[in-house]
Amino acid sequence: MRVYAAITGASSPQRVVDTVKSVIAAGWEEIKGFVVAKATGLAAQAGVPEATRLAYRAGIPLIFMPTLKDAVEVLSPDHVVLITQWEDAEPLSRGSFEDDSTVLIAVSGLDEDFPRQDLGLGKPYRIPGFRGRLGPAAEIALAIYLLRKGRD
Secondary structure (H helix, E strand, C coil), X not given: CEXXXXXXXXXXXXXHHHXXXXXXXXXXXXXXXXXEECCCHHHHHHHHHHHHHHHHHHCCCEEEECCHHHHHHHHCCXXXXXXXXXXXXXXXXXXXCCCCCEEEEEEECCCCCCCHHHHCCCEEEECCCCCCCCCHHHHHHHHHHHHHCCCC
C-alpha cells in the first residue's frame, strides 16, 4: 500500500504542524508524502514553512496544492479517504483496501467537516470508537494506525 496523508483548508499554523508531526511520528515507510491543500492565512505563512522543515528532516516529501481536488488529480490515488465522524460513514479499516493500492487520507483543517466541493472527491470514513471531530492531528494518526494495523 502507498499512502499519502493530507490536510485541507487549514488556517491555523499549529494544526498544520501538529498534523505533519503525527505523520512523521508514525514512521511508516508506506507513507509517500504529506499534502497541504488550500492552506490560508497564518497556516500558509507560518505553518507551511515549519511543516516543510519538519518533513524535510524526516525525509517525507511535502506537496502543496491549491485544493484537495488538485491533489487527487495529480496523485491519482486508487482511494480517497475523507476522515469524518458521521455516524453513517463506514468505519475505517485496513481490509477496505487492496495491498497494492494507493490511498490518499484527507483530514479537514477546519473546525467543521469537509466543504461540499471536497465531499465528492472520495468516500467518507469514520474512526471507530469515537464521536465528533478529534482534530486533524489525532484523526490522521488514528487513520494511519488503522491502515497499518497488522502489517508491522
